[in-house]
Amino acid sequence: MELRPSDTALVTGASRGMGVLIARALAERGVNLALLARSADALEDVARTLRDETGVRVSTFAADLADTAALPEVWARVEAEVGSVDILVNNAGLEGAQHFPEASVEDLARMVAVNLTAPMILTRLVVPGMIERGRGHVVNIASIAGLLPSAYEEPYNASKFGLVGFTRSLRLSAEDDGWGVGASAVCPGFMADTGMYDDMTREFGVRASRLMPQSPAAAIGPAVISAIERNRAEVIVMKGAPRAVVALAAATPRTFERISARFDLAGVFRSVARARRIG
Numbered sequence: 001m002e003l004r005p006s007d008t009a010l011v012t013g014a015s016r017g018m019g020v021l022i023a024r025a026l027a028e029r030g031v032n033l034a035l036l037a038r039s040a041d042a043l044e045d046v047a048r049t050l051r052d053e054t055g056v057r058v059s060t061f062a063a064d065l066a067d068t069a070a071l072p073e074v075w076a077r078v079e080a081e082v083g084s085v086d087i088l089v090n091n092a093g094l095e096g097a098q099h100f101p102e103a104s105v106e107d108l109a110r111m112v113a114v115n116l117t118a119p120m121i122l123t124r125l126v127v128p129g130m131i132e133r134g135r136g137h138v139v140n141i142a143s144i145a146g147l148l149p150s151a152y153e154e155p156y157n158a159s160k161f162g163l164v165g166f167t168r169s170l171r172l173s174a175e176d177d178g179w180g181v182g183a184s185a186v187c188p189g190f191m192a193d194t195g196m197y198d199d200m201t202r203e204f205g206v207r208a209s210r211l212m213p214q215s216p217a218a219a220i221g222p223a224v225i226s227a228i229e230r231n232r233a234e235v236i237v238m239k240g241a242p243r244a245v246v247a248l249a250a251a252t253p254r255t256f257e258r259i260s261a262r263f264d265l266a267g268v269f270r271s272v273a274r275a276r277r278i279g
């Protein structure tokens with residue numbers, strides 16, 4: 001879809017991390033913004049900066065995506081304030097590296113609610129308007145963890161594989177039923193400079209394996225813009241040859257497990273899970 005300065009994007013998880021970079025990339029193209037996260041003050045700071053620097057209209061919505069039953073009411077607030085939404089970026093997400101047998105039932109439910117159920121519900125709420133107008137795009141920020149498994153990441157892998165599967169199905173329905181709406185899964189690898197992996201490196205001193213090299217977080221904005229403009233199915237934001245590894249893992253999961261052991265792909269999350277166990 002061609003971006004227009006009159007477009008409006010709803011971006012979740014825009015109070016910090018990569019959501020801010022995504023919001024900025026859209027604002028720099030003249031797109032008006034509705035920003036959503038729990039932290040009202042941080043959202044307002046981001047909104048003020050983007051208004052001052054780009055001149056677009058920016059509204060903020062403080063909401064907890066884990067409260068999925070409240071999402072229709074949240075959407076009603078967004079629609080009442082900004083009108084129709086042309087672009088939905090489901091970016092908010094939680095990470096949760098830990099020893100699975102020790103995860104609480106609440107941890108598992110919360111991860112799936114924020115990373116998978118909320119994006120599906122928001123899409124369900126936003127897409128009818130897009131179909132009516134015959135124009136719109138949904139970007140789901142999944143992860144390389146939505147295409148490749150990792151030890152110590154069961155609920156995160158489950159939620160991100162789910163988000164990739166949801167996006168693939170949505171694209172097929174949009175095409176088959178003639179909606180005129182695009183959808184993309186954007187799958188970052190380890191992103192440096194800001195965001196949850198950057199937090200992990202500073203808190204736990206971990207380093208990504210050379211098979212999964214880290215990428216600059218600045219790559220996320222252009223990846224999202226290109227996903228929208230070219231209606232790309234899946235964009236992997238990662239250096240190296242991730243597509244080859246993903247293809248191998250899909251074709252022969254056992255071979256991928258051997259490669260994972262050889263390059264110690266579990267290393268980052270093993271260290272974090274152990275540190276969290278010790279507390």
Ligand SMILES: NC(=O)c1ccc[n+]([C@@H]2O[C@H](COP(=O)([O-])OP(=O)(O)OC[C@H]3O[C@@H](n4cnc5c(N)ncnc54)[C@H](OP(=O)(O)O)[C@@H]3O)[C@@H](O)[C@H]2O)c1
Pocket residue numbers: 012013014015016017018019036037038039040042063064065066091092093094095114141142143144187188189190191192194195196197198
């Ligand atoms: N950073 C990476 O290396 C990396 C790699 C692969 C995929 N990803 C994915 O990229 C997306 C953004 O990650 P990030 O690294 O920027 O993470 P981050 O720095 O931890 O930021 C997460 C954002 O999501 C919001 N959020 C979290 N829980 C929420 C909830 N219950 N309700 C509403 N908002 C919530 C946070 O805002 P509040 O706390 O204010 O609510 C924040 O704005 C995520 O989906 C993540 O899985 C990141």
